[in-house]
Amino acid sequence: MKEIRIDSRAFSSVAERKATSQLVSRPETTALPVKERLYVRGDEFFIDLLRDINSATRQVELETYIFELDTVGRAFIAALGHAHRRGVRVRLLLDGVGLPLAGGSLLAALEEAGFPFRIFHPIPWFFRHWRHMAGGRAMPPRFTRLLTRLNNRNHRKVCSIDRRIAWIGSFNICALHLPVAHGGEEWRDTAVRIENVDTQRIERAFQRAWNPWRWRPMRRRASPPRSSFRLNDTRRHRRALVRDLLRRIGRSKRRIWITNGYFVPDERLLHALNRAAKQGVDVRIILPLVSDVFFMPWTSATFYGSLLDHGVKIYEYQPGVLHAKTIIIDDWMTVGSSNMNSRSLRHDLEVDYVVSQTDTKMALVSEFLRDLNHSQEILRAAYPNRPLWQRFLAHLILFAKYWI
Template sequence: MSANPAEQEKPRAPFNNRWETESFFTDNDAYFANILAEIEKAKKSVCIEVFIFERDHLGERFIEALKAAAARDVDVRVIMDGAGSFRHGFSIAEELREGGVQVRIYHPLPWHWERFHLALNPGGFFVRLRVLISEINNRDHRKLYLVDDVTGWAGSPNITADHLSCEAGGKGWHDFAVRVTGDSVAALRESFNTLWGYTHKKWRQKLIGNFWSSLSLRSRRRKNRRYLAKISQAKSRVWLCSAYFSPSRRMLRAIRTACERGVDVRIIVPAGSDVPFFKSLAVSYYETLQSFGARIYEYLPSMLHGKVLLADDQAIVGSTNFNHRSFLHDLEIDVLLHSADAVSSVESALLNDMSLSREWSPAVGERPGLRNWILRVFRYWS
């Protein structure tokens, strides 16, 4: 299933509280083709931040496009996560560096000593010890692509062929992503630069209406509060989709609060998961959610990897799952869509996903048992 990008022009004004254009994607083939085409035309800068960067046929296309941009004297920088990209990240980083691309690895796994010269903070023995003891569980889960400070993309797809359609040689994973343009994309660049270490500017408070991020403990808490407020204060509907669903107690309270006020709460989750235990963990919450009045849909056609919240007429699309890992540990970034056309596209996509799902009930689907409840012991790390 795919949705055509929906765009709506906005008046161009520096650092306004809206994007100039907003496009919503559910077609990963079109999404990646759009990004690669813009990289090929880049004149000043390309910034990429991604959890997984694989050396497969999609990854090779990105590698060649990034090296070609650097050969044109474009400033090209890449951040990839040390755990998410553990298989091919080091070899990709070395090839990109040889091609003139600047590369950093976020929290290399401590036993990968040879990768620490690529870390955002290379440090020495004690830095690596700190990563092993206190930071190994903190990952950069953001997926962010920026070209020339005027075009940005964010969402759930990583640079791996798993997200491509079967016709394009992938596994047909189902994702949500956005493309935004305008002067306000500079704020996304500030976010990237802050992690990279180039700048430590305090973001303009009025730009918070464009995207939510969690680069610091303070910004993480603010983002979490805003997510919970969107749910608990919704007036008509809360439709959410999460590839890995393991809500905190506060989120369960927010959902219950919304249901008690008669809000239409619908939750779309995968019928199966690429993480073996996660489906069983998610199931342990279904009866409780259903008792509140929420409806749970299990998406059937393929691996559901998207993350989106539609609260009333506000759509939020990005990398945040509704689980403990996203809310407590990982760096995330989510884009707020404001245009009626883009929000309508999100609504249509979710309705289509529900039509391709089975609605969970105790009589349909996996029922929670002792095994499911035992898995909750590990939910803090998942």
């Protein structure tokens, strides 16, 4: 990864910092056109995101599932720490399961950097995590309450900068996404940078996850707000997003192209995809041949027979780990963190973005077709093509589908 130079100059006085804070807090008065850029390479994604953080003047809120203390993680800690020292409001939100085991070295590095960070639903028996628990130190940690929420994770990968730039996708903060030449494993991911967009909705979702234990009064139920950001941060929003996806699949006329890293559909989603293919829609799904969760390809393969019988085309990505999460339904397209499994549908916090610009849509279609060229189609005549013991284990794992 290219070296990112971080300006080390700090504010010389509290008065200067306060004056700058007042300057950058002025509301935007000019409506600028929305700009989007698609990212599929980890090195390009990290370099440009770090550049935005280094240029931030008002606020940086970064939310990620996995944060490793490697070359990428250290670069982000340095950039966030520098932004914090120059007066930018910086907040980092991590997930308890997404941290390295115990995470002692990472926590020490974050504490030394000095900017605020919290851990969403810490692992109950890692007591050191409790003092950084989302909700703040004022709320006494409760072992049993954390234990009951062990299955509810924050899987979002999102960064909001200066209330006008948003980064949405499936890249975690770790070197796995880098090219092999730069010390990574070249995971295949997709993200989008959106500029001149109202980030208020993702900021509210961040705040809710930052203080998940806070009591909130009951309010009159309202329809989920219309937005390009698809958030499942409440039960009502979660149900609405599932209904909307099923409705779009059911109304599709031309194509349904899906790229997904963890494909374990429920009955409704499986039926909707089969029905669309049977009605003549071009349904194609690209899934990983190799996954960071070793049993995931075996589990996904248990659905191949039903899908293939109804005309769905299935492809397995060959070059490496496929981790991207994108959906193309006719001309409606999304990029984000949501998988087609029980975790995303029922448990985890996710965020996806509905692409709006024609150039970005064309780029997303081109990347899907490029991935097809690096994938092998699964044919009905060659199915099942996995050893009996793998298929047997996969069916056993499906009994625990609620957890995966």
